[in-house]
Amino acid sequence: MSVTRTSSNVKCGSCGVFTENSDYCKNCGALISHKKIQELKAEKIKQEFIEEAKYELENPGVAKRLMQHPFFLYKIIGWILHSVFLVVSAIGAFLGWFIAW
Ligand SMILES: [Zn+2]
Structure with a gap:
């Protein structure tokens, strides 16, 4: 650069x-550099993208995290999510195996 x-x-x-x-700005201190403004904007977009990617990565672990939650209601939701996930992946695996035949 x-x-x-x-x-x-x-x-x-x-x-x-x-x-x-x-x-x-020497008078009010506002950011006046267009280049800097663009850089900050790009940085913000990048940051948002990273946050989103992080969330996507952590999302499969939500059920596991909920299962370890001290509050029982969250635990139940975690178990439900976990079993739904297991059932869906089992069905997916079965269908994949079935189609392969
Ligand atoms: Zn100003």
Whole structure:
């Protein structure tokens, strides 16, 4: 990544004051660097994507986590989820085996 900055005067979107060679407004402190704003946006999107991927990865373990929950109602839900998952995968395995024949 290059650090060269060609734009010198950037107008603040909040207060309208021009600031030279800075990512932030000298008057109100608002972020005025378009590049920086884009970077932050990209970073936020990336972060959201990672969070989502993490959630997706942890999701199969939800039943297991619920089963270990101290509150019995959550435990029951965990067991139900667990058995549903087992039944579904058993049916899937059986169907796969059946179709293969
Ligand atoms: Zn400003």
